[in-house]
Amino acid sequence: MQERSAALREHILDVASDLFYQHGVRNVGIDRIITESGIARMTLYNHFKSKDLLIQEYLLRSSRQWVAWYSAKIQEASQDPGERILAAFDVLDGWFRSSKFRGCSVANASVELADECHPVAEVKKEYHANLRGLFRGLVEEAGAGDPEEIAEELFVLLRGAMLSAHLDGPEGVAARSRRSAERLLSAHIPN
Amino acid sequence: MQERSAALREHILDVASDLFYQHGVRNVGIDRIITESGIARMTLYNHFKSKDLLIQEYLLRSSRQWVAWYSAKIQEASQDPGERILAAFDVLDGWFRSSKFRGCSVANASVELADECHPVAEVKKEYHANLRGLFRGLVEEAGAGDPEEIAEELFVLLRGAMLSAHLDGPEGVAARSRRSAERLLSAHIPN
């Protein structure tokens, strides 16, 4: 039965992901992951070749999961395309306020692993492409003037909001970013 | 003559600041600072009690210098209060494009030193207060509707722009953030 082995691998990745996100990839050592997941050292190294690759897998999974969650939240928030864009910022509030929130996993890891671009760079690329695509889709649906431009402006706004909520706390950040988005859009759709 | 000692201290702080900003505070060890500044180990520890305090002093100095530079650049960019706010984003372009640019030193260090809030927290507080004050002053001068709200929105925009330029490169980021600011303001001052 190799399900057990696969489940164990998932468990390790779960524990590592929590620790990496909560304390940063550089502040969490292999020993801690081993201890908290209750497995043997060699079990980890049998499933993951190195810490760097473990980090890469953590980032890949968490970023994809987040984009999927974010996209779904937006979709179910509203049917109106214009409202959907604004909902993309309302939706952040709950996330920002959750005790687990600690900013963007990809951005954090990119900052922590400044020099060694190896594992993070690819994930960052895919993640940002997906997120940009999501925003572009929303803007195109809403039929605003220049989708590329508006989507990019909203993307920068999202980044600022995530960083602000991380560094200063969640209070009012999501609501304010929604108002910003509102104003950006109203300037783009002048009717 | 204690000038020599003070100058040496400045030199160490200069070298350490460059390294910390360029590669991250966690990715630069004491040994590297010693080697690249050409001083003895004990000289460093005679001037700075610990690496954490050296980091704190680096952040304090660099953040104050940056706010002073940013403020001056904005002041000299335009006399018109409304234009000045927009100039606050134009001005970023040169900085983003400089080869030394690697994002916001305070934000980076805050992410790197996630758990140990000791040295960074105070600096972060002062830095953000100064920057918020700067924006509030600009908005108040321009006489827009709700200075607190607008300044805060612009602040989030600035953060997003700095992070974007850091992670994705400088191309177009400053110009786009200026357009965003333009739209935010035009929505606030509807005349």
Place this chain on the structure above:
DNA sequence: CAAGGAATAGACCGACCTGTCTATTGGCCA
């Protein structure tokens, strides 16, 4: 039951880290 593969505990290695200590050298002032 027997065999084989995976998980286990833990010793171990070399590298790196911050910080301390010592013994020596060099420059400034009385």
Place this chain on the structure above:
DNA sequence: TGGCCAATAGACAGGTCGGTCTATTCCTTG
């Protein structure tokens, strides 16, 4: 010239890190 303090080079300690190796135990399947 003699004395004082700071800077120097480098050894050293204690800790953490990522990663390897081994010997043992457990579980599943034939």
